[in-house]
Amino acid sequence: MTAYRWIEASAPLLVEHAWVLRDEGGDREVLLPDGRGLLQLVVGAPGVRTDVLTGEQTDDASGVRGFSSRAVVREQAAPAVRLGLQLHPLALALLRPHDLLVDRCAPLAAVVDEADAVLARDALAHGDDEDAVRVLVAALVARSRTTDRPAGVTAMAEVVAEVDRTRGLVAAADLARAQGVTVSDLHRWCVRLVGVAPASYLAAVRFAGFVREAAGPGPVSPRDVVGALQWYESSGPAPREVERTTGLAPAELRRVVDRLALSIAAH
Numbered sequence: 626m627t628a629y630r631w632i633e634a635s636a637p638l639l640v641e642h643a644w645v646l647r648d649e650g651g652d653r654e655v656l657l658p659d660g661r662g663l664l665q666l667v668v669g670a671p672g673v674r675t676d677v678l679t680g681e682q683t684d685d686a687s688g689v690r691g692f693s694s695r696a697v698v699r700e701q702a703a704p705a706v707r708l709g710l711q712l713h714p715l716a717l718a719l720l721r722p723h724d725l726l727v728d729r730c731a732p733l734a735a736v737v738d739e740a741d742a743v744l745a746r747d748a749l750a751h752g753d754d755e756d757a758v759r760v761l762v763a764a765l766v767a768r769s770r771t772t773d774r775p776a777g778v779t780a781m782a783e784v785v786a787e788v789d790r791t792r793g794l795v796a797a798a799d800l801a802r803a804q805g806v807t808v809s810d811l812h813r814w815c816v817r818l819v820g821v822a823p824a825s826y827l828a829a830v831r832f833a834g835f836v837r838e839a840a841g842p843g844p845v846s847p848r849d850v851v852g853a854l855q856w857y858e859s860s861g862p863a864p865r866e867v868e869r870t871t872g873l874a875p876a877e878l879r880r881v882v883d884r885l886a887l888s889i890a891a892h
Contacts, residue, residue: 627652629843634758636766641711643758648701654844658693659833660826662712668750669705677884689736691717691726692820708749708757714785718818721772725820737764777814780804793830797823831872847885854882
């Protein structure tokens, strides 16, 4: 059994919200590539992350990660409590870990002092969820004040807001035009501040938005994703519309459906 709790928490351009998930083990969920990073604190056994397209497996322990380009299935075999801070797409550019951690995870120490991590872990272990969130958010805010603000952050924040408003269903050229810059300028901002090219960023937001429209907030099961994608396929979309709507090329969409269906059958 899993108990999911959404917690209001925000810090401009750093943290958008928080959640706590108490998992007794045995549950599986799909982590969506929504264009955002995550800071995660785990008390108990770490889970296992499996890349949907490559099958590569990694531990899902405490740490911080940046932009994810692909969906990942997460499985929790043993009991654990997890706290997550959803990071703004520009958060890591402001926090300045050693890189933007695209498709990778780094230890919490990359952005949070050990003393703060211990305080938050103790609070979470004792059920003081809000205190744990408060400690971690304050730690990120304090760290951001010790780093220089990168050039282009204000303009890129406006781009991020428009991408969110449109669920990624906007062309990079239109985003650049709205800022009065060239597509090359937008590309440079996105790579420097998010870690990927605009096309990859938009594709991730489209995929997550498409699934969220069908599955709603909170943890998303493999069945939720398969159901949403199979329903879309059955509607007979034109090939050119598939990527524009879901962020996946038709062949990629089919591979995701097939691999998730095999994963469901195996359990």
